Amino acid sequence: MSDFIIVGAGAIGMLTALALRQRGYAVTLIDRQQAGRESSWAGGGILSPLYPWRYADSVTALAQRSQQLYPALVAALTDATGIDPEHVPSGLLMLDGAGEDDPLAWGRRTGVDIQSVDAAMVASIQPGLAGMDAPAWWMPEMAQIRNPRLLRALRAAMDVHGVEVVEGAAVERLEVAHGRVEGVRLAGKRLASDAVILAAGAWSAGLLGDSFAPPRIEPVRGQMLILNAPGSGIERIVMRAGRYLIPRLGGRILVGSTVELAGFEKRTTAEARDELHQFAIELAPALAHASIEHHWAGLRPGVPAGVPYIGAHPGIEGLFLHAGHFRNGLVMGPASTELLVQLIEGETPRLDAAPYAFDAPRPGGLR
Numbered sequence: 001m002s003d004f005i006i007v008g009a010g011a012i013g014m015l016t017a018l019a020l021r022q023r024g025y026a027v028t029l030i031d032r033q034q035a036g037r038e039s040s041w042a043g044g045g046i047l048s049p050l051y052p053w054r055y056a057d058s059v060t061a062l063a064q065r066s067q068q069l070y071p072a073l074v075a076a077l078t079d080a081t082g083i084d085p086e087h088v089p090s091g092l093l094m095l096d097g098a099g100e101d102d103p104l105a106w107g108r109r110t111g112v113d114i115q116s117v118d119a120a121m122v123a124s125i126q127p128g129l130a131g132m133d134a135p136a137w138w139m140p141e142m143a144q145i146r147n148p149r150l151l152r153a154l155r156a157a158m159d160v161h162g163v164e165v166v167e168g169a170a171v172e173r174l175e176v177a178h179g180r181v182e183g184v185r186l187a188g189k190r191l192a193s194d195a196v197i198l199a200a201g202a203w204s205a206g207l208l209g210d211s212f213a214p215p216r217i218e219p220v221r222g223q224m225l226i227l228n229a230p231g232s233g234i235e236r237i238v239m240r241a242g243r244y245l246i247p248r249l250g251g252r253i254l255v256g257s258t259v260e261l262a263g264f265e266k267r268t269t270a271e272a273r274d275e276l277h278q279f280a281i282e283l284a285p286a287l288a289h290a291s292i293e294h295h296w297a298g299l300r301p302g303v304p305a306g307v308p309y310i311g312a313h314p315g316i317e318g319l320f321l322h323a324g325h326f327r328n329g330l331v332m333g334p335a336s337t338e339l340l341v342q343l344i345e346g347e348t349p350r351l352d353a354a355p356y357a358f359d360a361p362r363p364g365g366l367r
């Protein structure tokens with residue numbers, strides 16, 4: 001019998017499995033399909049919240065801690081698996097978004113390097129942009145991760161470190177008796193464990209069902225494009241009006257992303273494709289000749305205020321939640337994993353765990 005069953009092998013489930021295995025636990029990780037094919041694959045891999053000053057301090061705290069953890073995580077994964085997740089310090093340039101807020105005051109308070117830049121500075125940071133509205137905001141230290149490669153590296157690390165991975169098998173329900181988790185039901189059979197971690201992204205609330213007070217997690221669709229654009233000159237992550245360009249090594253540019261409430265409907269739409277394509281060309285006219293290589297959609301695990309659930313379920317002994325990372329699962333993942341493992345081990349956590357508790361207030365809407 002495993003010490004832990006983890007339901008869901010996205011970035012969050014695999015990071016959790018790896019961390020627990022490295023602490024010596026026997027871990028079984030289950031996904032209903034191939035590992036790493038849902039939101040964690042669909043995402044952009046920007047390792048910062050977008051317009052980060054708009055977020056709660058609890059989101060900033062996880063992002064900042066992850067930003068510290070990423071270089072060593074990437075080095076260890078590359079070393080163990082031979083797959084480099086391409087952690088690239090592209091910087092993040094936001095051409096709008098301050099509104100009533102004061103990003104510089106936020107930067108001073110949190111210690112994040114954020115600078116106000118004028119049009120001439122924007123042109124030197126990232127030449128070739130059109131129609132910029134001053135002031136813009138520049139975060140030179142922000143990086144990106146190539147998330148499909150991160151997932152491949154994590155999946156390979158499961159084998160290297162001895163995590164048991166069950167793919168292509170949906171967990172039908174949790175097995176709970178007398179207020180304790182006893183395992184999960186898988187293909188009609190019980191798989192027993194005294195500890196279960198729910199890391200099923202947008203599908204997490206459904207697995208708890210109404211009887212166990214489900215967390216407030218709901219799917220929020222995001223559509224993205226990838227352009228084949230060698231020689232475009234785009235080398236920074238650039239944002240305007242909630243949309244962004246992410247330059248990958250090798251000349252491809254990701255264009256994202258929509259934020260849509262469409263239930264569990266993961267299809268793409270022609271409207272979104274045209275709108276994202278138009279955005280890219282208006283922002284960087286050199287992209288007019290780039291071809292669209294691929295267009296896809298993913299379902300983010302949306303939660304109010306973007307604050308994930310990390311920790312024990314209050315009503316079911318042995319059940320832990322690690323879900324609801326919404327728009328920032330790739331950036332928050334390493335730190336939220338560290339926090340969950342510290343809570344499981346009974347250690348004093350490095351970050352205050354209260355904001356991520358099951359019944360903590362999460363004021364505000366989906367963001």
Ligand SMILES: Cc1cc2nc3c(=O)[nH]c(=O)nc-3n(C[C@H](O)[C@H](O)[C@H](O)COP(=O)(O)OP(=O)(O)OC[C@H]3O[C@@H](n4cnc5c(N)ncnc54)[C@H](O)[C@@H]3O)c2cc1C
Nearest residue numbers: 008010012039040043044045046171201222298329330331
């Ligand atoms: C378009 C888009 C852009 C994004 N951009 C960024 C970004 O730039 N930076 C960032 O930090 N984040 C970004 N995100 C958000 C990020 O991708 C998510 O927060 C993160 O991937 C959530 O990870 P997860 O492991 O919880 O969920 P998922 O990756 O969705 O994994 C959940 C897993 O659970 C499995 N599962 C579900 N039900 C069951 C079941 N019954 N039994 C077994 N397995 C089950 C699924 O198959 C899936 O593999 C973006 C997301 C999207 C869609």
